[in-house]
Amino acid sequence: MDPELPLGANLAIHVALSVLDLAINAAAGAAAAATGAHVNGDPTTRLVLQTGAWAGVSKSGVLNFTVLISMTTDNIFVKVLMIVLGSPFGQALLVTLAVGQKILGRIVNELLIAAAAAAAPLTAGSVMVEATGGVYSIQAAGWDALGGYTFARLPIRASQRSRAYRFAEFHVCEYKSAAAAGGVFGILVWFMRLPLTKFLEMRAEELQETEQAIDS
Template identity: 40%
Template structure:
């Protein structure tokens, strides 16, 4: 069969909500884990407030991505879709979380940190993808792709700290930022790898070009004249 021309299964709405809740939990755990790692590597005391801010940042990232992916299934006007896609991009997510955390910690959002967020968003683009896409959609994801994203998370942390330093804000040593970024990527990365394995268990049937494709995310029916079975 020519799988390249097949549409992915239409995800069941309740399955999507379940995945979104699990992804939210994974990111809510990843935020405090990154904060704890940064405190440990830097030799700084770990506070409950710092852990709470880390959890809030993780929830914000996951929540925005889940909302935008859900909206994509509803069908939107082009202008609205472009706006949401921008918000859910690595640039939008990084700027949003930087502004959120800066306001909580500093009481303001320095432009230098926003610039650092924009630059750090470049290597973090692989991290800001939807739940379905992160699992590999129809065909399932690959563990090595998550390892690649893990490296990008570490690089993103390093770049952010470096750019913040250039802007006059020494938020933490570069190695601390890289370690925190890597640890943040471990928990969602593990979750997405499991999803990819589940999504990879795909079954398909075809009769005279009429096909049915099914995996854990849902079922897609359609017609492709190149499919004969």
């Protein structure tokens, strides 16, 4: 959000960038799904590409929607809720819900638990992006790969007898396929966002220099 611009202009810019981000994530999601299918030895069907694109759009949509709401409200409860929903944890759960409902037509508890587990490495990747920024944030793709691996490796379910969690035989896909898909998604999103990322970094530096000049 540019403090030198009015709220309306900032909202318009955010909406425009959100549309671009939706396209980037849709393309990266489709490519990631195709990669996962190839590594898994499966054909790259239209359903595979559509599923990957839908997952990418869902992820981008959740994040950009929560940012948009946060920009337009001063309600602390709403802001906290948007932070939770827009976090890697919230994104992982909501994307899994969206994809599961669209593809399977139902909500699978095992997948939601796997998504919650996968949110841990995804959170680490988000922290790395914030800490490094720009070119060096490509390292976060490794955490995306680990998130994919975790999602495929740790689907667990609640045992009705003991009410404790145990490992289930719910097969998502091969672990290497999920890791490859996660890594490809992270790299492609990083690459396609890089020009915009660099521009925003330069703009932030300009604003900081302006503030320092005013203070001095």
